[in-house]
Amino acid sequence: MRDKKFFSCQECGYTSTKWLGKCPSCGAWNSFHQETGSISRHFQTDEMQKPLLLKDINFDKQARLLTGIGELDRVAGGGLVPGSVILLAGEPGIGKSTLVLLVASNLAENGKKVLYISAEESPGQLRLRAERLGIKNAGSLFILSENELKAAENAICSVKPDAVIVDSIQMIYDSDFDYPCGSVFQVRRSAQFFIENAKKSKFPIFLIGHITKEGSIAGPKILEHIVDVVLYFEGEKLSNLRILRGTKNRFGSTEEIGVFRMEENGLVEVSDSSRLFLSSNDMCQPGLVVFPSQEGRRTILLEIQSLITPSYLGVPRRTFAGLDYNRANLVIAVLEKKLHLNLSSRDIYFNVSGGLKISEPAADLAVAIASVSSYRDIPPLPQTVFVGEIALTGEIRPVQHLATRLKEASRLGFESAFVPAEPASIFVTGMKIFPVRWLGDAVNLAFKKG
Secondary structure (H helix, E strand, O other): OEEEEEEEEOOOOOEEOOOOOEOOOOOOEOOEEEEEEEEOOOOOHHHOOOOOOHHHOOOOOOOOEOOOOHHHHHHOOOOEOOOOEEEEEEOOOOOHHHHHHHHHHHHHHOOOOEEEEEOOOOHHHHHHHHHHOOOOOOOOEEEEOOOEHHHHHHHHHHHOOOEEEEEOHHHOEOOOOOOOOOOHHHHHHHHHHHHHHHHHHOOOEEEEEOEOOOOOEOOOOHHHHHOOEEEEEEOOOOOOEEEEEEEEEOOOOOOOEEEEEEEOOEEEEOOOOOOOOOOOOOOOOOOEEEEEEEEOOEEEEEEEEEEEEEOOOOOOOEEEEOEOHHHHHHHHHHHHHHOOOOOOOEEEEEEEHHHOOEOOHHHHHHHHHHHHHHHHOOOOOOOEEEOOEEOOOOEEEOOOOHHHHHHHHHHOOOOEEEEEOOOOOOOOOOOEEEEEOEHHHHHHHHOOOO
16 A cells, blocks of 8 residues: 545546646636545456456345435435435525435334434524424424534444435545545545545435535535435525526436425425416417427426517627527527518527526427517417427427427316427317417417407
8 A cells, every 4th residue: 555645626526647837627716735545456357346247246125215305306216225325515505405304204203214414504403493394293304413524434433324415515524634625536525525424324415515606516526426316405585586407416407496485484395386477467478489398307488588679789788698699699690581680789688587597499389489479579379389490491300208298288277279280289178279380470360360
């Protein structure tokens, strides 16, 4: 065994054999600190793992552990997999600690032993939050207010929990090494310790992560690579709506989202969120179009709002909130070229209701109709949804899950839909379907009187 000295960036985790003034990866200045690691060499062949045939590998298919929060279980892929490590990140005050405390309470009420390691709050603060959330009797929920890694290790050995929650991973440190809390070395070492325990003892672990002002998870990027699931808890500061979104999941899809509402007594699940993002007022207004968005197995109807006004600036404004900037500009270019709309001298604003972000191309047709509606100051057909991808030629391309989108729109009272003209016709009871092949046809029908 020998020691190896190297230098690592405390901002992004980039390593180098020599000290550098500026990190070539993230551009931070004076961020390199020397670290020492031990490299051990194993020459005994009996200690090495031998390759196995896939058909000879035995495994136990264990049932997932349900948290009692349906929205979280859906995003996680149907529950928590034993031995999995979940990284939950979000802005300060968004509700991460509240969510994991509810998870801990539900697991404890179902007879599971849960160890909650709080490195930022005292036991009294956690007790106050539990009372505010209505958590009174969680007999097998153990609280450890400590941020030293050895204390966490001793607690895990003594409690032998069925699940562990660490709040937060950036505040845990190993006192054997002279590095501050939150440094790349301490975050990496602490995360590796909890991951090894999760895999060895087969219990799931929640790691709460901080968010930088750029919106990424604080600490080294390797933290996201070595965990099994990465969840982001999002929400607008002036809104009580919270969205749980998965960006990595080794055990399920990353297309699912969970919807919560922050009330006075804590987080409340929103199980039927299809109409949550629609206004209750008159929706037959210029520049307002409804789009059935598909988030995993769930269809959510969203308002796409457009405002096009004459510009008095040298360079017109382009503000797209909730839409992909390049994708929206592509639709605007098609409108200018194929429908001969003069948009180059106009300020263009887009907004998606509820603060959600749409990345799928299926929203192209809704964006185009909203733009034409605002440009002409004429509302489209009432009680109508629009879905379809627009090619650069103006052709309306097919989209996925079309039947599911239309059935949900019909359930919520929408009477008609503009869809791509696919070979197989789609029939939905009580809904009039307008199959269109070209953008010009869709515009003519959407604003046809009577």
